Structure formats: structure tokens, C-alpha cells
């Protein structure tokens with residue numbers, strides 16, 4: 001659903017980015033605007049599965065998604081965290097979102113504090129305000145939400161009685177440092193098991209009148225909770241020269257990871273919301289983690305080892321989803337590698353529903369799968385070769401040849417699909433202008449195979465992410481990125497049936513900065529809400545560029561080094577070096593392979 005941008009807000013790939021809400025700090029609570037409350041009540045009326053609990057004697061949690069309702073309700077991490085909190089007797093969890101751009105003015109005009117959906121309670125009145133943050137782009141919305149809630153942006157100046165602020169989700173599990181000034185604590189890793197332990201600890205503390213410092217020390221006792229105030233860093237230029245825990249804090253934060261997810265409910269759209277992205281589809285996570293080891297892919301490394309959910313449970317969730325909303329989305333980093341995927345699709349089609357998959361790997365496509373996708377309602381096949389040249393795909397360990405890609409395009413065409421969307425990256429390690437030209441050739445080749453079909457290219461700048469083999473590599477120079485974008489656009493501008501969509505390089509720069517920076521990036525985040533994003537970018541231009549372009553060495557201290565996701569750093573470095581040489585690494589072999597370190601707990605169990 002397109003979102004109409006409000007002055008001071010922009011919409012980037014359907015995500016709203018507030019760069020200056022001009023919203024004054026709410027000093028005292030006024031009445032909630034009836035128009036805003038009515039909109040929320042209407043949404044609740046259309047939802048199915050939401051929970052309303054009395055707060056008495058319970059830990060009151062407001063779970064916040066740092067973007068608009070339609071995106072938050074289509075995010076399984078957010079939905080699952082809400083479900084886990086509310087499954088606990090001693091906890092009540094309500095939801096809040098970044099208001100739509102068109103509503104921000106009404107909040108300001110009526111001095112309405114941001115409030116929760118379920119009971120329309122101002123966020124400031126909860127014991128715990130917990131953010132679920134999957135993407136770095138949304139960091140800039142967090143100070144806006146806090147301002148609208150009347151909550152001081154910086155932890156250090158928040159008064160006694162203010163709610164505790166925590167965050168979890170993929171982005172902060174990789175590198176929470178840019179938000180270190182804003183949050184009291186972070187849940188690093190998976191929500192399963194972690195949410196329950198944190199809620200239980202805070203509920204116990206709630207009754208004991210513990211002050212915030214003691215509460216944070218108690219949270220620090222949990223292996224996977226990071227309390228930024230308990231760590232000190234020293235810097236020299238863009239480098240970190242030292243990092244140490246203080247006040248007896250642990251030296252490593254062990255990310256919460258469950259080697260098996262069988263004990264936990266299948267993440268799904270526990271609350272059905274017709275206005276959610278993907279046409280309100282009922283989302284079901286059928287697997288977590290990807291075995292392929294593509295060296296650029298953060299989802300591939302963060303969620304290792306690959307874990308497939310039980311077929312019976314998946315089928316039951318699919319059937320329930322189709323009964324509820326007639327449309328199911330299968331979610332995971334490697335959905336097309338789910339061993340019984342065709343059975344799952346058959347199950348959905350027998351229930352007469354439509355189905356979508358969050359990812360498709362080109363070399364997993366065969367005629368029977370494509371036939372099922374067609375029957376499931378697909379009109380466009382979206383796949384990601386990522387790089388067009390053989391050498392470049394070897395660098396990223398994509399593990400497929402040009403012939404395989406073109407053979408898959410032929411199968412897609414034969415199956416009757418007339419639209420193909422291809423994802424590519426530019427700015428990958430060792431990339432040259434020739435590699436950008438290869439993207440042009442591959443697009444033309446795919447279009448020739450498709451005859452009258454349409455080919456849409458999506459070209460994004462590569463952002464080296466924490467906990468991947470390329471974490472040491474610098475973000476590509478902006479002029480170089482722009483030149484390669486021009487090469488691609490110019491090479492295809494006269495081609496019929498091929499369109500090119502390119503991510504803005506300045507958006508990519510901000511994203512790269514927020515993904516890779518240390519805690520000094522907090523100043524940029526705070527300034528972006530105070531003076532607007534453009535002013536913050538101008539003021540921090542030099543430091544942003546030197547931070548993102550920094551190519552780090554094997555012994556460099558990385559801002560996220562204090563986190564342990566089970567991935568052996570020496571292994572990641574070796575993979576980086578293999579990537580630079582274009583050497584291949586085979587996929588995971590869970591149970592027999594222990595090379596990256598994540599599966600060592602399996603070995604210890606034997």
C-alpha cells in the first residue's frame with residue numbers, strides 16, 4: 001500500500017523515514033486525540049487474535065516497531081516477541097508503531113502522546129518499552145518515537161520513574177553500538193527463551209523497588225543481555241583502540257541461540273491484520289538460517305545453523321492461515337531449500353489458498369516447483385543472482401554458474417511466467433567496472449531467453465555487515481558506485497522490456513554507517529531528529545565516510561567484537577581471504593561439520 005509522505009518524512013522502499021518530526025517533547029499528558037484513537041480502534045476491530053489483558057500486578061510492556069503499522073504487523077520478529085510476552089501470566093504486552101506520516105501532524109496539533117494500541121495508554125506509563133528492530137534504516141525513527149512519547153531520548157538524562165528501554169531484533173543483535181546512548185539494554189540473539197527470562201527478571205524487580213542501576217546489573221547477569229552503560233570504549237580517529245567492561249560486567253555477550261527450535265511455537269502471524277504488508281498474508285516461518293554460506297549475506301550467517309521446522313507443524317500453520325485470510329507467506333532465509341517445500345505448497349493449494357515465498361534460489365527452481373508457484377498465484381518470479389560474472393560469484397560464494405542461471409530463466413519462461421525480477425549488488429569486494437558491465441549482459445541474455453517477457457533489475461549497493469566474512473571490508477567509494485550505476489543504466493537504456501531500479505547511494509551510505517559504526521554514531525542519530533537528516537549528514541559527512549570506508553585488519557577491534565554469536569572470528573577471516581581469492585566453500589553439513597563454530601554445542605552433546 002503506498003504511503004503518502006508528510007513534510008519531514010520520506011518513504012524509501014515502503015519504509016517511512018522521519019528525518020525531522022518537529023515534534024516537541026511532550027511534557028505532560030494531554031487527552032488523546034479522538035481521531036487518532038478512533039483509527040486505532042477501527043484497526044483493532046479488523047484484526048483477529050490480539051490480546052487484551054488487565055495490567056494489575058503484571059509487568060506492563062509496550063512492544064514498539066520503529067516503522068508504520070502495516071510494516072510492523074508483517075514482521076514475524078515483532079509478532080513473535082509480542083506473542084511470547086503475552087504468553088506469560090505475569091506480563092501484559094501491548095503494541096505501538098511509528099504513526100503514519102499523515103497522522104504525525106495530528107499528534108503534534110493535539111499534543112497527543114504516542115499511545116499503545118490495545119488500551120490506548122501513553123508509552124511513558126509502561127514498565128518496559130521494548131523495540132523490535134530488524135533494520136538499521138529504522139534507527140532514525142526511534143528518537144522521533146521517543147519524542148512523541150514524551151520520553152527523553154538519552155538514557156543518561158531519563159528521570160527516575162521513566163520506563164526501562166530495551167531493544168532486540170536482527171539489526172541490534174549484529175551491532176547495537178550506534179544506539180548505545182538511547183537504550184538501557186539489548187537482547188542479543190533470538191527471542192525464543194530470551195524474552196521469557198528478561199520478563200521474569202523484570203517482574204521480580206518490579207515488586208522490589210530496585211533502582212535502575214541495580215535492575216541493569218541484574219539484567220547483565222543474563223548471558224545474552226547487553227547493557228551499554230557497563231562498557232567503555234576508547235577511540236583514535238575512526239579506529240577503536242580499546243574496549244572494556246566496567247562495574248563487573250561480563251566481557252562477552254553470548255547471543256541467545258537455540259540449536260533446536262522445536263520447543264517453541266512456530267513464528268507466524270499470531271495477530272491477523274488485513275492492513276499488513278503483503279496484503280495481510282498469514283506469515284509462517286518454515287525455517288531459520290541458510291546452509292549456503294554466501295559471504296555477503298548477514299541472514300545466512302546470523303541465523304546459523306539452518307533449522308527446518310517440522311512438516312506437520314508447518315502444514316497446520318499453513319492450513320490455519322488459509323482458513324483465516326486465504327493467503328499464506330512462507331518465510332525464511334532459504335525457503336526454497338526446505339526439504340518438503342512441494343508438500344507444503346500442495347497443502348496450501350488443497351485448502352484453496354494462495355501462497356508466496358520470501359526467497360527463491362535460482363538453482364532450486366525446477367518445472368514441478370514452478371508449476372506449483374504458478375498455481376499458487378505467482379505472476380512474477382524474483383531471484384537474486386547478486387553478481388553477473390563467474391569470478392564475482394566465486395568471490396561471494398554464490399555457488400551457481402552462468403549456465404545454471406540461464407537454464408533457470410528458460411524453465412521460468414517455459415512455465416509461463418512473463419515477468420522476472422533480478423537482484424544484483426554493486427560495490428562487492430574486488431569488483432571492477434567489467435563486473436558492472438556483466439550485469440548488463442546478463443539482463444540482456446535473460447530478456448532474450450524470455451522473448452516477450454519483462455525483466456526488472458533491482459541494483460543495490462553492497463553493505464559489508466557485521467558477522468559476515470566481509471565485515472572487515474570497507475564500503476565502496478560513492479563516486480565508484482555512481483559510475484557503475486551509470487554503466488548499468490546506460491547499457492540498458494535502449495533495451496526493450498528491461499527496467500532498472502537502483503537504490504540511492506546516499507541512503508546506502510547512511511545504512512552502511514548505521515550498520516558498521518561505533519557508539520559515536522549516536523550523535524548523528526540524535527542530530528537527525530533535532531535538525532533533520534540532511535543537516536545531520538552534512539555535519540557528520542567526514543566522519544561517516546571515513547567510518548564506512550575503513551577496511552579493517554584481522555586484529556582490528558570491531559565495534560561488535562564483544563558479542564559472540566558462536567561464529568569463530570578466525571573462520572570468518574579465513575572465509576574473507578578465500579573470497580578475495582575466489583575460492584569456494586561448500587554448504588553446511590549439520591551434524592558432520594563444525595568448521596564455523598556454531599555447531600560446537602552439538603559436538604559437546606555427543
Ligand code: SF4
Nearest residue numbers: 588589593594596599
Ligand atoms: S558448523 Fe558447519 S554445519 Fe554448523 S553452521 Fe557452521 S558451517 Fe554450518
